[in-house]
Amino acid sequence: MGRFKLIAKAISIGRVTEKYPFVPLEVPEGFRGKPVIDPEKCIGCTSCSNACPPQALQVYDDLERGVRVVHLFIGRCIFCARCQDVCPTGAIKLTKEFELATLSEEDLHQFVELQMVRCEECGRPFDTFRHLLYSAKELQPWEREMMFLCPECRAKRISERLIFAKGGGGYV
Amino acid sequence: MIIEILKGNDAKILRHDEKVILALVPNDKLRTTAELLFKAGCYYATGVGVDERLLGVGFSMYHIFNCESEKRYVILKAVASNLKIPSITPVISGANWAEREAMDMIGILFDEHPEPLRLILPDDWPEGIYPLRKEFHYNERPPKVEFKPPKREKKPGIMEVPVGPYHPTLHEPEVFELHVKGEEIVGAVYRGFHVHRGMEKLAEERMTINQIPFLAERICGICGYTHNCAYAQAVEDAAKIEVPERALYIRTILLELERLHSHLLWFGVAFHLLGFDSGFMHTWRIREAFMDLAELLTGNRKTYGMNLIGGVRRDIDEEKKKKVLEIFEKTKKETKEVLDNAVGMKELISRMKGIGILPKKEGREIGVVGPVARASGIDTDVRRDHPYAAYGDLDFKVPVYKEGDVLARFLVRYEETFESFWIIEQALDQLPPGDILNEDYELPEYAVGIGATEAPRGEDVHFVITEGGNKVYRWRPRAPTYNNLPAVPIMLMGEKLADAPIIIASIDPCFSCTDHMVIVDGEKVCRCSLDDYLGRL
Ligand code: SF4
Ligand code: SF4
Numbered sequence: 204m205g206r207f208k209l210i211a212k213a214i215s216i217g218r219v220t221e222k223y224p225f226v227p228l229e230v231p232e233g234f235r236g237k238p239v240i241d242p243e244k245c246i247g248c249t250s251c252s253n254a255c256p257p258q259a260l261q262v263y264d265d266l267e268r269g270v271r272v273v274h275l276f277i278g279r280c281i282f283c284a285r286c287q288d289v290c291p292t293g294a295i296k297l298t299k300e301f302e303l304a305t306l307s308e309e310d311l312h313q314f315v316e317l318q319m320v321r322c323e324e325c326g327r328p329f330d331t332f333r334h335l336l337y338s339a340k341e342l343q344p345w346e347r348e349m350m351f352l353c354p355e356c357r358a359k360r361i362s363e364r365l366i367f368a369k370g371g372g373g374y375v
Numbered sequence: 376m377i378i379e380i381l382k383g384n385d386a387k388i389l390r391h392d393e394k395v396i397l398a399l400v401p402n403d404k405l406r407t408t409a410e411l412l413f414k415a416g417c418y419y420a421t422g423v424g425v426d427e428r429l430l431g432v433g434f435s436m437y438h439i440f441n442c443e444s445e446k447r448y449v450i451l452k453a454v455a456s457n458l459k460i461p462s463i464t465p466v467i468s469g470a471n472w473a474e475r476e477a478m479d480m481i482g483i484l485f486d487e488h489p490e491p492l493r494l495i496l497p498d499d500w501p502e503g504i505y506p507l508r509k510e511f512h513y514n515e516r517p518p519k520v521e522f523k524p525p526k527r528e529k530k531p532g533i534m535e536v537p538v539g540p541y542h543p544t545l546h547e548p549e550v551f552e553l554h555v556k557g558e559e560i561v562g563a564v565y566r567g568f569h570v571h572r573g574m575e576k577l578a579e580e581r582m583t584i585n586q587i588p589f590l591a592e593r594i595c596g597i598c599g600y601t602h603n604c605a606y607a608q609a610v611e612d613a614a615k616i617e618v619p620e621r622a623l624y625i626r627t628i629l630l631e632l633e634r635l636h637s638h639l640l641w642f643g644v645a646f647h648l649l650g651f652d653s654g655f656m657h658t659w660r661i662r663e664a665f666m667d668l669a670e671l672l673t674g675n676r677k678t679y680g681m682n683l684i685g686g687v688r689r690d691i692d693e694e695k696k697k698k699v700l701e702i703f704e705k706t707k708k709e710t711k712e713v714l715d716n717a718v719g720m721k722e723l724i725s726r727m728k729g730i731g732i733l734p735k736k737e738g739r740e741i742g743v744v745g746p747v748a749r750a751s752g753i754d755t756d757v758r759r760d761h762p763y764a765a766y767g768d769l770d771f772k773v774p775v776y777k778e779g780d781v782l783a784r785f786l787v788r789y790e791e792t793f794e795s796f797w798i799i800e801q802a803l804d805q806l807p808p809g810d811i812l813n814e815d816y817e818l819p820e821y822a823v824g825i826g827a828t829e830a831p832r833g834e835d836v837h838f839v840i841t842e843g844g845n846k847v848y849r850w851r852p853r854a855p856t857y858n859n860l861p862a863v864p865i866m867l868m869g870e871k872l873a874d875a876p877i878i879i880a881s882i883d884p885c886f887s888c889t890d891h892m893v894i895v896d897g898e899k900v901c902r903c904s905l906d907d908y909l910g911r912l
Contacts, residue, residue: 208716209653219660231667233689235674256586283589283680288688297674 230299235282237300240275240315244294246333247271247317251286251295260286260295269328270316277303277311292337322353324360329353376415377442377449384408389452394612394761395825397450402461405453409438410466417442417449418742419469420827420836421853424477426508427454430821434483436460438470439825439836443760448825448836455483462488469742472857480507495571498522506576513576532556536872538879551879558871563864575850583845584610584818588682591837594852595885597640600633600679601830602837602852607682608763609839610847613824614684614817619810620765622686627765627802628699629672629679630828631795636665637831638788638795641883642714645785648877649726657713664706668699686812696803707796714789727782731866731878734779741861745833746791747882749775750783757829764828769801781881788883818843830855832883856885 221228230236252260252273259279264271275295286295305311319328320335330353339350349357377396381388384407386398400408413419417440427435434455442449453460462485464471474485475494482505485491496506499519505511529535539550548570554562574594578587591606592599604626611618639662646654666676672695673679681687691699717723733743738751748755756773758766774790776783820843828835833855842848859882866878 206653206720209657209713212657212712213653216660219663231671233674234670235680254586256582256589281589281593281678281680282675283678284674284688285586285589 230301234299234301235284235297237277237303238275238280238282238284238286238295238297240273240295240313241293242315244292245273245315245317246292246294246337247273247315247331248291248334248337250289250291254285254289256283256285257281264319264328266328269319269321271319271331273315273317275313275315277313278308320351322356323351324356325353327353377412377417377445377447380408380411380415381449384411386451390823393447395448395450395823397452397823399452399454402453402456405451405461406463406466408451409440409463409470412440412442412449412451413467415442416444418739419467419473420448420742420834421838421851421857422470422473422477423838423849423851424481424483424507425840425849426481429509434458434481436474436477436483437823437838438463438473439838441760441827441834441836443755446761448761448827450823450825458482459484459486461486464488468740469858479505481505482508498524506573511576513573513580530554533561538875549884551875553867553872553875555872558873560867560870560872560875563867574852578850579842579847584841584847585683585845587847587850588684589678589680591852592678592680594854595830596677597637597885598633598830598832599677600629600681601828601835602854603679603682604630604764605826605828605835605837606839606850606852607684608826608828609824609837609850610684610818610826610841611824612826613822613839613841614819616685616816617813618686619813620807621690621809622811622813624765624802624806625687625689625691625811626682627769628691628799629669629681630764631798631802632665632669632672633679634795634831635792635799636662636669637883638792639665639710641788641831641880642717642785644880645877646717646723648880649723651717651720651723654713654717654723658710661706661709661713664702668702671695671698683812683814685814685816686810688812690811691803691806696806699799699803703796703800707793710792710796714792718789724782726874727780727785727877727881729778729780729782730870730874731781731881732779733862733866735777737865738779738862741865742858743833743862744855744858745830746784746787747833747859747862749773749787751779752777755834757827757834761827763826765802766798768805769798771798781877784881818845821848832856832885833859854885856882860884 247262249262252262257279259276261274262271282297284297287297317331317333319331321328335350339347342350349360352360378391381396381398384400384404386400386408388396388398390397420439420441422439423437425435425437427433432454436453438451440449460483462474464474465487472494474488475492477483478485478491479493479495499522501517501520504517534555536553536555537550538553540548552564553560574590578590582590588603588607592603594602639658643655643658646652646658669679670676672691673681673689681689733747733751735752738748738753743751744755752775754773754775759773771794774787776786818841820841822841824839826837835855836853838851839847840849863879863882867875870878
């Protein structure tokens with residue numbers, strides 16, 4: 204008996220297989236698809252690469268050329284959207300795109316190159332312009348003065364001043 | 376009562392609260408203590424070997440017991456002296472694999488272990504290199520050593536039927552070698568561990584606490600979120616992190632959604648194996664609605680990625696709530712229709728009735744969990760016995776059947792499916808307002824935590840030792856199939872060959888999650904290494 208019921212059911216439901224890929228597939232709002240970095244907004248802060256579980260995002264400095272490279276490799280991406288969570292400027296966003304099959308591996312890479320600032324003292328590139336400007340907002344006036352020094356030179360300058368301040372009485 | 380047993384055996388209590396008792400037991404008292412715990416109704420959940428040399432302790436073994444009567448987990452810690460710890464396998468057979476795993480991965484030797492043979496490491500792995508010791512790096516590749524498989528001799532009158540290296544329907548790597556006499560199965564060999572992914576090492580060496588949930592979720596391709604939750608709970612337990620109520624409810628909703636799609640998937644597979652393909656099509660058609668729901672609530676059909684330590688990442692708003700209830704109204708009716716229709720089919724039911732029986736006593740000894748246990752009269756369910764997420768506030772039944780056959784396992788899942796609908800409806804209705812994520816916490820150094828969830832396949836146990844900062848020192852997940860697989864050879868003995876696929880599938884196995892091996896030789900279950908077994912053939 205059960206079998207006939209099932210036949211009736213099947214007829215009443217009809218075909219459920221989607222016509223995809225001949226018709227596009229709708230995905231809901233908030234779908235976690237391919238991440239894309241907006242090169243205009245990215246400041247090269249490395250938050251995303253620190254959060255990314257499979258290391259699909261890597262940030263490295265090309266000291267010779269003085270640029271910081273934010274490299275996204277979709278082949279490793281697990282579409283978790285942690286990068287989107289932690290990005291301070293909203294530069295990296297997950298899109299609704301999920302059709303990522305490609306004949307050329309290059310399509311799976313995105314590189315964002317950001318100009319770096321050279322240290323006033325030693326000349327080594329140490330941070331991106333944009334990140335420096337972004338964090339300048341939160342700096343104390345006395346810190347701003349040393350903003351164009353790399354962390355090592357900054358530490359050196361501070362300790363020198365402290366020694367000087369001890370001798371001279373009072374902080375300069 | 377448990378605490379008296381521990382104190383009576385000179386154990387030093389390291390942690391004692393409503394969830395966990397952690398006790399350091401002197402080595403000479405370890406076996407008696409374990410035996411007394413087992414007799415007091417605690418069953419063996421798993422064991423974890425830890426390289427604690429960096430903490431000035433040495434190598435240690437944590438034996439985890441599930442004490443349902445006290446709603447607690449009891450952990451016995453033993454520290455190796457001269458690399459040696461007495462084995463508890465002679466008194467608790469369920470500890471066999473865990474001890475051998477620690478032997479392979481950490482290099483602890485277990486005194487008087489009945490079968491101290493390799494379990495996890497491949498045969499061509501060199502001696503004396505232990506992957507979970509701290510000096511071994513996750514990306515190291517030790518040189519292979521040559522390995523010659525022992526010669527095998529055929530037993531007269533017995534045919535070998537290989538099932539594998541991929542399971543015919545589950546598309547997972549496993550090998551069952553069935554030994555048959557005519558139509559009857561007289562022995563079964565299970566060989567696994569082809570897909571050990573070194574997750575524990577990766578997590579403790581390379582990842583941060585908030586990255587590991589995403590790795591944990593990938594333990595299983597069907598019930599991954601429950602691993603994700605168990606891991607998060609373990610860290611939250613170790614660091615005593617308060618999780619907002621709303622987050623707990625959202626976790627509950629997603630956990631049950633996962634159970635729904637997982638059970639429907641299983642019904643489909645079971646129907647397919649039984650030759651009832653239209654039933655398979657219909658259950659999977661209905662299941663699709665739950666996949667879409669998951670996509671709507673989390674952003675992905677399968678990998679929800681919703682947990683962080685301290686809560687969840689996405690809220691469920693009124694609109695989504697409405698949508699869930701709307702879809703439920705339809706799918707609940709349809710699920711009932713299709714499943715009831717199947718239950719009404721005599722031919723189908725008689726294919727499941729009375730086959731693959733697992734008696735309660737054996738089940739308890741092995742420590743089976745989830746629907747397999749509940750179908751054999753063992754009344755256990757982590758959701759009720761160790762309430763987590765929002766289960767403590769919600770009403771649900773735990774179906775238990777005495778028969779222990781494939782049909783009983785089918786019926787347990789059948790009833791659970793409707794309980795899941797009911798749980799989600801309640802949770803949505805009572806969803807409390809407030810935050811969903813608590814990020815205000817500090818990870819303590821070297822605190823031990825346990826997280827347990829009731830996955831669709833049974834109890835998941837995750838054990839964590841924190842390192843402080845944002846790292847874990849040790850993480851050990853244990854999937855339910857680890858405990859259920861040893862029962863399969865018992866179920867297979869004496870059955871018809873044609874019934875083997877559905878019997879194997881009836882535990883809803885997840886090989887990649889577990890990957891171990893079981894051997895049945897004649898009438899005796901001897902969980903030993905394949906080589907040893909083949910050598911004896
Ligand atoms: S979505 Fe996840 S895996 Fe992909 S780049 Fe972002 S953080 Fe990395
Ligand atoms: S700005 Fe955003 S995308 Fe750019 S490096 Fe920082 S976190 Fe990554």
